[in-house]
Amino acid sequence: MTKSLKTLLQTMPKPLFGMGAALGLLLFLMVGIAGGFWLFDRYNSPPLGILESLSEEVLDRDGNLLRAFTTDEDRWRLKADLDAVDPEFIDILLAYEDKRFFSHHGIDPLAVLRASWQLLSNREIISGASTISMQLARLIEPREKRTFTAKFWQMARAIQLEQRMSKREILSAYLTLAPYGGNLEGIRAASLAYFAKEPTDLSLEQAALLVALPQSPEARRPDLYPDRARRARDKVLERMAQSGTIAQSEVARASGHPLSAKRHDMPQLAAHTADRLRRQAPKDSVHQTTLNADLQQRMEAVVRDGADRLGTRLSAALVLADAKTGDILAEVGSPDYVSPARSGWIDMSRALRSPGSALKPFIYGLAFEEGLVRSQTIITDQPVNFSGYRPKNFDMDYQGDVSIHDALLLSLNVPAVALLDAVGPARLMERLRSGGVTTELPEGGDVGLAIGLGGLGITLKDLTQLYTTFANRGHSTILTDQPRSSAERQADASASPIPVLDPVASWHVSGILKDASPPRGAPNLPIAYKTGTSYGYRDAWSVGFDGRYVIGVWVGRADNSAVPGITGRTAAAPILFEAFSRSGLSLSPLPSKPYGAQEQTLAELPPTLRRFEISKSWLTNDSLPEPAPKIDYPPRGAQIEMTRTASGQVLPVLVKLQDGRPPFRWLVNGKVLQANGNRRKVAWQPSGAGLSTLTVIDSAGRADSVSIYLTLP
Structure with missing residues (x-):
């Protein structure tokens, strides 16, 4: 070492800490951070209770949704099953929102660096760095203001969630809670409301729309703002084309597809079955049945059409079952x-x-x-x-x-x-x-x-x-x-x-x-x-x-x-x-002829x-006095609401008689309805509502009368 170099080194200021001290400080900071996170994780568990507050579901024999109910907060929140979600939707979601989802531990460092550089360079937020895990943290613990403190809290929660849940569980939870506009939460509720189907087989344009909606669910609601929803959908599709995730030709076809602006009702089949099962198991969120959703829908239409033909106030019921297994199918x-x-x-x-x-x-x-x-x-x-x-x-x-x-x-x-x-x-x-x-x-x-x-x-x-x-x-x-x-x-x-x-x-x-x-x-x-x-x-x-x-x-x-x-x-x-x-x-043939x-x-x-031979003791003895005529129906003092068909026609009232000797003479309010008739059942077409008196006189001159009150529906 030359003299001049030695002199230079001697005249340089001494470091505040030695190398060992610096390493010690770094270790202290790391231990402090680790200890702080340990305390945070131990005494501040993630509030995952919202994942238990789900819409009750009533399912058919194959797992299809028959009926659902909103949560106590009036939200449609249906649990997402990744195996029942279109794989293409999952691919587009991860490519658009969190491409390194399966490799990071809650925070994507590369995304953080990119977002930070863009913020410093442009003095405004160009893109975010939120991972799916961080978005889930925000959904389970929403904060009104988007501050750096809130962002750091989300990061901590995201790391915490990654330690407690598998990647599939995190993705499933996100797809259960993600907002889709109005009171819709989760991929299933959104797919049912906007497309009237489960998210098992989404078209490309449908998948792209459902990826775009959670970023701004109210402003992009397709039922309220279809133009905004279409532009957001097309932006997702364009990004997929640029990244090579989806072929350009497929993106062009999907972008040209019109966007439906209708919101569909949730499945509302088997109402009484659903009520009964909820009463029997009030703590269950999912109720399985033996019903077949397709058959149930058809039979509800049959009953509704049949009752409408008969009258506006008539009810009807139907049970369809497999006689071999005992399963009620509708x-x-x-x-x-x-x-x-x-x-x-x-x-x-x-x-x-x-x-x-x-x-x-x-x-x-x-x-x-x-x-x-x-x-x-x-x-x-x-x-x-x-x-x-x-x-x-x-x-x-x-x-x-x-x-x-x-x-x-x-x-x-x-x-x-x-x-x-x-x-x-x-x-x-x-x-x-x-x-x-x-x-x-x-x-x-x-x-x-x-x-x-x-x-x-x-x-x-x-x-x-x-x-x-x-x-x-x-x-x-x-x-x-x-x-x-x-x-x-x-x-x-x-x-x-x-x-x-x-x-x-x-x-x-x-x-x-x-x-x-x-x-x-x-x-x-x-x-x-x-x-x-x-x-x-x-x-x-x-x-x-x-x-x-x-x-x-x-x-x-x-x-x-x-x-x-x-x-x-x-x-x-x-x-x-x-x-x-x-x-x-x-339809199957009836059982064949049995032995014997x-x-x-x-x-x-x-x-x-x-x-x-009917026992002679039961046969009517002609020597006994013949009973007098008696109007069997309608009963005396009855109030009868007449039946009106769907076309507006009022059906006649059937009057039935027992005993007495034919021929019979029928009167309504003193006017002859039928004379010299032998039948014991007659059809009476009233002229209107109100009190009426029916009288019958048999051939022996004996009579019976009933007064009834008729009302029109």
Whole structure:
């Protein structure tokens, strides 16, 4: 070392700290920063509770969204599943927002340097340096002002999130909370609202729009500011072309695509099912069902269209189920959930109502099972008196000698009650319980012959469940709208070890019901079905089945008031046939003939099965005084709201008479309605609303009168 260099070094000022001291200071700072972050992380956990405050979802059997509900803050916030998001959208999002997302630890140093240099060079913010992790930090802990302090806080949170969550979890959380305008949060809510579909298969222009929206969600809302939204979308597409992420030709095509300015409603299917599941599991955010979204949508349209044709105040319900598995594939509780006129919020698929004649197939099945009758056995339809109980046919007429086959098809009351008397009402109730259903007798009522004609309460779901008997060779299947494991299915099957009917009896009844002609105007479908109408025209039913599926339909009013003229055949059966026709299901043949079943003509039957004799003690004794005429419907003092069809036509009121000696003379308010008529059922077309008096006089001069009050809808 030369003298001059040595002198120079000696004259230089001494460093304030030595090298060791500098390293020590650096280490101290690093330890301080690490310790500070440790304290921050330990005592200031990230507020991730918002990820638990999600919109409740009701899903179909395949995970499709049936219905969703806003959060307590009135936000649509649906959890994002990366496996159910279009991969191209993810690629565009990361390329545009955070290209090094999978390599940084919450902060992208290169992006920070770039943004800082641009700020110093241009004295304004040219581009940001926020990573997806930092944006998530801002979403879970929003701050009103965008300051450097807030930015550093976001950075700390981002590092903290990266330590506690995987990259997939961070990306999923961001796509759950990202704002998309209005009360929409997350990719799913945005895709459903703006495109009416899940984000599983987005077009390029749709993906680009959803990438652009969170940066300025209110100013770029496509439903309010479509031009701004289109420019933001095209900017994303242009960036993708410049970076080589998307081919220029694809970008040009997507940029030329028009932008829809419509916001769609969220899926609103299966309202009553959703309500029921939320009541049963109020803490669950996701409710899985066995329903099929496509079938549910079709059946809701069928019920709505059918009810509209019948009248503005009528309700209707439908249950469609797989008779083999017991899965309910569609269930509709009313035509319009929010309709005050229909009381649409009441789930009529679960309401107890009188089934009318809908239980008759099971009476006949028991008679077949007991060997009392065969399809061609003759039975007499005539007036009877079962210890004061005098069943009348729906049309108040009698058919005389008919076959069992025709008696069931015509839904005659006297033969059904006679067979029920032979097999025993208690036996029928036992078999209904074997079918896993719940019934309810009227207050103070007992298990008598009236149950065969609807003298008990049952729900549409349970009645539909009973009819799975005919698709399963005599065994019913427990119906449910909630998924079950194999063990649970076996438990349900073992819960009903006794068949409702034996296979031969079930086959005989199915063979009769498949001969029922379709309602007027309906297609001739390969199904079997039965209708029912409760006393006083309050409930109309129709249940049909093939070899795999069963559909039940109810029509009436939710308040249990009468609907003059409503019947299972005219009101419920058309909806049933339309449901099968519009379901898109492949109908299966009914179960084949079981071992031991025989089809025999009347001549081939043994003498004991050629005629079923009603007990002579029940036959009306002609020597007894003939009862005076009695107006059976409408009841005295009734207030009846008349039915108006969708076209505005007011339907007539059906008046029914029992007892008395024909011919009959009918009067309304003293004026002759019909003279010298033999029928016990007449149609009366009122001239208007108000109080009216109906009078009938039989050939012996005996009379009966009722006063009723009519109102118009």
